[in-house]
Amino acid sequence: MRLSSAQEITQDMFEPLRLGTGEGEAITRPPISYWREVVRRFRRNRLAVAGLVILVALLAFAFIGPLVSPWDPREQSLFDTNKVPSREHWFGTDNLGRDMFARLCYGTKVSLFVGVMAALIDLVVGVIYGGISGYFGGAVDDVMMRIVDILYGIPYIIVAILLLVVIGPGLWSVILAMTITGWVGMARLVRGQVLQLKEQEFVLAARALGASHLGIILRHLIPNAMGVIIVQMTFTIPGAIFGEAFLSFIGLGVPLPLASLGTMANDGYQYLRIYPYQLIIPAVAIIMTMLGFNFVGDGLRDALDPKLRR
Amino acid sequence: MVQDTVLEVINLRKYFQFGRRAVLKAVDDLTFSVNKGEVFGLVGESGCGKTTVGRTIVGLYSPTGGRIVYGGKDTAGLHGAAVKRFKRRMQIIFQDPYASLDPRMTVGDIIGEALDIHGLARGRERLARIHDLLNVVGLSAEHANRFPHEFSGGQRQRIGIARALAVDPEFIVADEPISALDVSIQAQVVNLLSRLREERGLTYIFIAHDLAMVKHLSDNVGVMYLGRLVELAPSAELYRNPVHPYTQGLLSAIPIPDPRIERERKRIVLEGEVPSPVNPPRGCRFQTRCRHAKPVCREEDPKLKPVAPGHLVACHLF
Amino acid sequence: MAGERLLEVKDLEVSFYTYAGKVHAVRGVSFHVSRGETLAIVGESGCGKTVSVQSTIKLIPIPPGKIEGGTVVFDGKDLAAMSDRDLQSVRGAEIGVIFQDPMTSLNPTMTVGRQITEALIKHQKLSGAQARRRAIEMLSLVEIPNPKERFRQYPHQFSGGMRQRVMIAIALSCNPKLLIADEPTTGLDVTIQAQILDLMKSLQTKLDTSIILITHDLGVVSKLADRIVVMYAGKVAEAGSSEDIFYNPLHPYTQALLRSVPRLHEETRRDLLAIPGTPPDLFVPPKGCAFAPRCSRTMRVCLDHQPGDFAAGGHHTVACWLADRRAAHVREAHAHRAEAEDAGARGGAS
Numbered sequence: 001m002r003l004s005s006a007q008e009i010t011q012d013m014f015e016p017l018r019l020g021t022g023e024g025e026a027i028t029r030p031p032i033s034y035w036r037e038v039v040r041r042f043r044r045n046r047l048a049v050a051g052l053v054i055l056v057a058l059l060a061f062a063f064i065g066p067l068v069s070p071w072d073p074r075e076q077s078l079f080d081t082n083k084v085p086s087r088e089h090w091f092g093t094d095n096l097g098r099d100m101f102a103r104l105c106y107g108t109k110v111s112l113f114v115g116v117m118a119a120l121i122d123l124v125v126g127v128i129y130g131g132i133s134g135y136f137g138g139a140v141d142d143v144m145m146r147i148v149d150i151l152y153g154i155p156y157i158i159v160a161i162l163l164l165v166v167i168g169p170g171l172w173s174v175i176l177a178m179t180i181t182g183w184v185g186m187a188r189l190v191r192g193q194v195l196q197l198k199e200q201e202f203v204l205a206a207r208a209l210g211a212s213h214l215g216i217i218l219r220h221l222i223p224n225a226m227g228v229i230i231v232q233m234t235f236t237i238p239g240a241i242f243g244e245a246f247l248s249f250i251g252l253g254v255p256l257p258l259a260s261l262g263t264m265a266n267d268g269y270q271y272l273r274i275y276p277y278q279l280i281i282p283a284v285a286i287i288m289t290m291l292g293f294n295f296v297g298d299g300l301r302d303a304l305d306p307k308l309r310r
Numbered sequence: 311m312v313q314d315t316v317l318e319v320i321n322l323r324k325y326f327q328f329g330r331r332a333v334l335k336a337v338d339d340l341t342f343s344v345n346k347g348e349v350f351g352l353v354g355e356s357g358c359g360k361t362t363v364g365r366t367i368v369g370l371y372s373p374t375g376g377r378i379v380y381g382g383k384d385t386a387g388l389h390g391a392a393v394k395r396f397k398r399r400m401q402i403i404f405q406d407p408y409a410s411l412d413p414r415m416t417v418g419d420i421i422g423e424a425l426d427i428h429g430l431a432r433g434r435e436r437l438a439r440i441h442d443l444l445n446v447v448g449l450s451a452e453h454a455n456r457f458p459h460e461f462s463g464g465q466r467q468r469i470g471i472a473r474a475l476a477v478d479p480e481f482i483v484a485d486e487p488i489s490a491l492d493v494s495i496q497a498q499v500v501n502l503l504s505r506l507r508e509e510r511g512l513t514y515i516f517i518a519h520d521l522a523m524v525k526h527l528s529d530n531v532g533v534m535y536l537g538r539l540v541e542l543a544p545s546a547e548l549y550r551n552p553v554h555p556y557t558q559g560l561l562s563a564i565p566i567p568d569p570r571i572e573r574e575r576k577r578i579v580l581e582g583e584v585p586s587p588v589n590p591p592r593g594c595r596f597q598t599r600c601r602h603a604k605p606v607c608r609e610e611d612p613k614l615k616p617v618a619p620g621h622l623v624a625c626h627l628f
Numbered sequence: 629m630a631g632e633r634l635l636e637v638k639d640l641e642v643s644f645y646t647y648a649g650k651v652h653a654v655r656g657v658s659f660h661v662s663r664g665e666t667l668a669i670v671g672e673s674g675c676g677k678t679v680s681v682q683s684t685i686k687l688i689p690i691p692p693g694k695i696e697g698g699t700v701v702f703d704g705k706d707l708a709a710m711s712d713r714d715l716q717s718v719r720g721a722e723i724g725v726i727f728q729d730p731m732t733s734l735n736p737t738m739t740v741g742r743q744i745t746e747a748l749i750k751h752q753k754l755s756g757a758q759a760r761r762r763a764i765e766m767l768s769l770v771e772i773p774n775p776k777e778r779f780r781q782y783p784h785q786f787s788g789g790m791r792q793r794v795m796i797a798i799a800l801s802c803n804p805k806l807l808i809a810d811e812p813t814t815g816l817d818v819t820i821q822a823q824i825l826d827l828m829k830s831l832q833t834k835l836d837t838s839i840i841l842i843t844h845d846l847g848v849v850s851k852l853a854d855r856i857v858v859m860y861a862g863k864v865a866e867a868g869s870s871e872d873i874f875y876n877p878l879h880p881y882t883q884a885l886l887r888s889v890p891r892l893h894e895e896t897r898r899d900l901l902a903i904p905g906t907p908p909d910l911f912v913p914p915k916g917c918a919f920a921p922r923c924s925r926t927m928r929v930c931l932d933h934q935p936g937d938f939a940a941g942g943h944h945t946v947a948c949w950l951a952d953r954r955a956a957h958v959r960e961a962h963a964h965r966a967e968a969e970d971a972g973a974r975g976g977a978s
Contacts, residue, residue, distance in 0.1 A: 013929035014954045016961075034414055034457060044647070201410035202420075205470070208368050209424045209477065210397035219423065223414040355817035448904075462906040463673075492672035493844055497888035497902035519818065526890035526900065549892065563822035564892055565847030569870045571893060572850045579826060580819040583787050 041303040048299020054292035062108040071099030073106040118178040118240035126186025134194030193225040227304030234297035317344040321376035336362040338537040351528030358534040364483040401474035405486035407466035411458035418454030424476035443472040464495030536595040543621040640698035655862040666839040668853035676862040721751035724799030728811035734783040741779035766797040789820035861918035868944035878946040
């Protein structure tokens with residue numbers, strides 16, 4: 001027995017109290033919504049925050065850069081070819097005398113556009129396809145998933161190259177090439193999520209209450225699958241950017257006068273021995289994009305995973 | 311007193327297909343009825359099909375065969391708006407208080423969903439209804455803005471009850487509502503269910519594996535084994551005079567929280583384990599574990615027959 | 629023999645450091661286990677029963693867990709001061725552990741036989757053939773049919789009950805002095821639970837092992853326990869012999885717990901006593917008695933002062949201010965009221 005406190009205890013304290021009911025029901029911790037919790041966990045992950053900073057910097061570079069730089073990315077100047085970085089041309093000029101800084105801003109914008117568009121198309125097609133397949137299940141699911149299996153088995157590079165040869169190069173051709181088989185990953189993921197979620201008791205409860213299919217999908221399935229979908233998207237974007245860079249590198253990328261990080265790296269590669277900065281600068285930009293998205297993606301995956309909750 | 315039968319389950323079968331060949335006969339030829347205002351207990355061990363029965367009754371699964379007649383109408387004949395009306399009359403409470411509430415929704419929205427689906431209340435009235443329902447289950451209005459993970463198991467289970475009550479049902483299937491809860495919390499939920507039954511004239515099917523709790527709460531009890539009903543009797547009768555060897559073994563297996571009684575009890579220990587429902591034994595499904603099994607038990611499937619008024623048993627020994 | 633203490637835990641304090649702060653999971657817990665006896669630690673989820681016992685052999689994850697104080701003496705050895713290496717030879721060899729979920733505590737990629745022989749070869753330095761013989765012996769001891777065949781099988785080929793038998797075989801294979809059984813039958817069906825409890829009981833008399841049984845099920849306790857420790861919110865609320873706890877419970881929590889479960893053998897239907905509210909969040913440990921907000925006989929002293937352990941005859945102790953001599957009048961008033969209620973209930977029933 002703790003005697004120190006015993007001294008303060010007096011007889012009059014041994015009187016019964018009438019406690020109000022419900023006192024044991026009070027919740028002492030402050031309310032935390034799921035998304036606020038996600039933000040908190042994301043912020044605790046240093047690498048993820050670093051990734052986010054990189055991405056914000058890239059966006060700023062792509063959109064604010066052109067306002068700062070006096071040069072037009074398409075303007076050639078035969079007197080100013082292959083200038084090394086200087087006060088006038090911050091990142092130097094390329095073999096046609098175009099300002100590399102302005103061109104890199106422009107290329108980053110195009111690359112990001114390709115990545116985001118490809119991810120959005122994957123998202124829409126994949127979520128609808130995977131959602132239908134998973135939600136209705138049975139024979140529908142069997143057929144739809146066999147189609148996905150077949151698409152999955154075809155190397156996407158071959159499809160992309162064939163497609164580009166047939167419909168000709170162009171910004172949308174590249175995006176189409178990225179997405180024509182790219183959505184199957186999202187579709188599989190969403191199907192898996194939906195299969196798992198639809199047997200959850202809260203979905204059964206909604207069905208028992210008489211909720212419609214659409215109501216269940218919008219109210220329960222999508223919000224609960226959202227985390228995984230977002231994570232998948234953050235990995236699809238860099239994948240598409242890299243894919244575009246690869247296609248550009250083999251000469252099937254976005255055509256002139258457009259520029260992307262891939263086409264710039266391809267141009268720079270030809271002068272690697274003499275003007276290494278022409279390859280290094282776009283290569284660094286590509287690397288930063290990859291790292292940024294992957295860090296953010298990893299951070300989001302950890303932050304969104306309910307199993308990691310404490 | 312003449313009692314109104316509110317639910318009739320007639321030769322209910324529910325099979326699940328596994329792959330190409332295997333068929334799991336979760337519920338096989340089940341017949342029973344539930345009177346208005348009573349608590350019908352359904353007990354059995356895991357895999358006996360009791361959860362499937364509950365889910366089939368509320369329409370979450372469509373039966374493979376047999377009929378479910380509620381309020382004189384065959385539920386298979388309902389379409390469109392009639393199905394929705396039926397869902398308002400019959401609700402279900404789930405076992406797992408962690409999985410049965412959508413983690414992304416606030417408690418207010420979880421309860422409100424029921425109101426939204428049936429267009430029962432909007433705006434301020436909706437909020438007032440939600441607060442009312444929270445009060446009914448012993449929670450307060452301020453809990454409406456909280457998320458499920460902030461509540462304890464017992465509180466979540468009560469939120470699940472509030473959701474079921476939102477549509478003002480007359481019949482509730484309670485599927486193991488307390489088996490995931492702590493002992494001191496189980497009584498809270500059971501007492502709440504009892505109170506609601508009195509106040510609202512509810513009828514329950516109470517599914518559980520805890521026979522002591524089923525006895526406490528139920529008027530009639532059905533004992534299931536491998537998809538079959540093996541014994542059906544008024545609660546007191548079943549516990550006083552269990553007839554089926556499985557029921558006897560089941561009752562005997564439950565430890566009683568009283569050491570003196572526990573020491574002196576005669577035990578009937580059931581040997582072995584429940585066979586797989588994908589490949590159930592021939593004849594009586596219990597014959598592999600039964601101490602009294604006779605040759606006929608290996609050949610012929612026993613039918614439910616009365617041994618006393620209201621007491622039916624499916625066993626060749628009787 | 630009996631009475632000689634095998635394990636003695638004193639003033640154990642364990643905390644978990646989470647992002648939101650410290651959760652004081654075990655707040656000064658003392659208990660002991662004598663040779664050959666079964667001690668049951670009873671309480672609800674989150675009361676610290678598992679953490680208390682696992683901390684004695686440092687099975688809790690550290691970090692986030694941290695053992696902040698207390699002494700643990702096992703068979704004359706101070707476990708708290710022991711290095712991890714030495715402790716490893718105590719775990720498995722001298723103290724066997726069975727967990728609640730036999731599926732996750734068995735390695736799915738190893739045969740059951742190898743999982744038993746592994747410990748035997750490590751701790752008892754048996755040869756492969758000896759270990760194999762002993763393992764098959766253990767499998768038949770836990771009444772697994774066809775032990776020789778089962779020896780070569782994988783965990784997924786066993787049912788839940790059989791897996792728990794395997795766990796028991798592993799835990800007992802090195803002849804431990806103490807068996808820690810953490811909710812050994814919680815996921816199992818009642819008929820299987822009865823088999824496992826019978827098995828544990830017969831093995832205990834056969835092998836003369838002490839058992840710590842962690843459970844929330846009072847029925848399981850009444851079947852196996854010699855002594856009982858009731859825990860609430862990281863503290864021992866009441867401790868005593870099985871008879872003390874079941875027939876003379878003194879702590880309002882123990883009393884309420886016993887009255888909150890229906891009894892199969894009783895003919896009349898009695899209202900269940902529901903304990904209102906929920907256990908406190910040990911993120912903010914209460915200043916006074918942790919049960920006070922849910923107690924039907926709270927006094928002013930309960931809110932601000934933690935009760936010490938009051939002796940109540942023999943080894944029976946209770947941590948409740950009602951046991952203080954100054955609370956005599958409250959006890960008497962309650963006894964009168966209970967009597968009146970009983971009489972009322974009897975009158976109403978007839």
